[in-house]
Amino acid sequence: GENVEQHPSTLSVQEGDSAVIKCTYSDSASNYFPWYKQELGKGPQLIIDIRSNVGEKKDQRIAVTLNKTAKHFSLHITETQPEDSAVYFCAARPWGNNRLAFGKGNQVVVIP
Amino acid sequence: EAQVTQNPRYLITVTGKKLTVTCSQNMNHEYMSWYRQDPGLGLRQIYYSMNVEVTDKGDVPEGYKVSRKEKRNFPLILESPSPNQTSLYFCASSLQGVDNEQFFGPGTRLTVL
Numbered sequence: 625g626e627n628v629e630q631h632p633s634t635l636s637v638q639e640g641d642s643a644v645i646k647c648t649y650s651d652s653a654s655n656y657f658p659w660y661k662q663e664l665g666k667g668p669q670l671i672i673d674i675r676s677n678v679g680e681k682k683d684q685r686i687a688v689t690l691n692k693t694a695k696h697f698s699l700h701i702t703e704t705q706p707e708d709s710a711v712y713f714c715a716a717r718p719w720g721n722n723r724l725a726f727g728k729g730n731q732v733v734v735i736p
Numbered sequence: 737e738a739q740v741t742q743n744p745r746y747l748i749t750v751t752g753k754k755l756t757v758t759c760s761q762n763m764n765h766e767y768m769s770w771y772r773q774d775p776g777l778g779l780r781q782i783y784y785s786m787n788v789e790v791t792d793k794g795d796v797p798e799g800y801k802v803s804r805k806e807k808r809n810f811p812l813i814l815e816s817p818s819p820n821q822t823s824l825y826f827c828a829s830s831l832q833g834v835d836n837e838q839f840f841g842p843g844t845r846l847t848v849l
Contacts (some may be wrong), residue, residue, distance in 0.1 A: 625795070656835040667740075667826050667840030668779070675835075691819050713779060722767075722786060723794055724834050728778035 626651040626718045630727035638735050643701040644675070645730045647714035650695065656717040657697045659688060661710045668713055672699070704734045738763045740841035744828050748847045749817060757812045757844050759827030766812040767830045769838070770793070770802065772823040779826070785810055786833070816849040 627650040637643045643724045647657075655676040660668035674681045674697065681688050687700040700706055706719050715724040740761045761768065769784040771794075771829040776791055781794030785804040799821055801813040810829075814821060825844045 660836075667828075667843055668838075670837045670841065673837075677827075715779075722784060722792070722834050723781050724838075725795075726771075726779040726781075728776060729811075 626654060626721075626725035628714060628715050628716050628725045628727040630714055630730050630736070631710075631713055632730065634731045634733070636733045637704050638734060641704055643699075643704050643708070643732055643734075645699045645712055645714070645732070646695045646696055647727050648694075649697070649716040649725075651716070651718045652692070652695060653719035655719045657688070657690060657717060658715050659699050659727075660713045660715065662713065663710045671712075684709075698722070700729040701732075704732075706734050706736055708732060709734045738839070740827055740829055740839050742825075742841040742844050744844060745842065746845045748849065749757075751818055752814060752816050753844075755814050755817060757825060757827075757846070758811045759812065759813075759841060760808050761770065761810075761827075761829040762808065762837070763829065763831075763839065764807065765829035765834050766807070766843050767836070767838075768804065769828045769834070770800070770810070770812050771826045772796065773826060773843075774823050782812070782825075784834070791843075799818050819848050822846060 658673035662668040690697040715726045770782040783802040785791045827841040828838040
């Protein structure tokens with residue numbers, strides 16, 4: 625089955641700096657890659673996603689890039705703010721499968 | 737307000753005592769799913785449902801049952817809970833399938849003694 629790994633497990637950044645989280649996946653047929661943000665005490669919430677026919681997608685301060693050859697995709701957060709502090713999960717959907725394989729999560733801490 | 741609700745939010749029980757965690761969504765979503773979240777293991781899918789009367793196993797289905805008799809409800813049943821099922825459980829729903837935005841409930845913290 626699909627195996628998704630996230631690096632680093634914890635990331636601390638100064639407010640205003642950029643944060644990058646990388647995920648690798650194992651199944652080359654995977655075709656959908658979402659990123660979810662989980663704030664303390666809440667359920668995860670989708671922040672951005674990308675499909676395999678696209679290399680990059682942006683939404684204000686957040687972007688996701690996909691490298692299908694290397695089988696990795698990354699979340700980029702620019703101009704980080706304290707409210708960006710959360711756990712971020714990446715996931716991958718293998719083609720033809722109705723399940724999502726999630727990574728173990730990254731704790732991002734934005735230091736004011 | 738569009739939302740996914742779960743009940744109860746917190747539950748402490750004992751080994752072997754059957755329990756049900758309810759999940760309901762008011763968005764007319766076809767796809768519903770249950771996940772468990774454990775420290776260091778991230779989110780793992782237990783069961784999912786593509787539509788009414790259609791359910792299938794996720795990555796960690798052992799010890800759990802589900803049913804989907806109505807579109808809005810997707811209860812998770814633990815027939816004989818064991819301590820290794822102590823976890824944080826999330827229900828989620830999406831319009832159609834897993835490659836649409838999944839809306840997560842607030843979570844149910846379950847402790848099995």
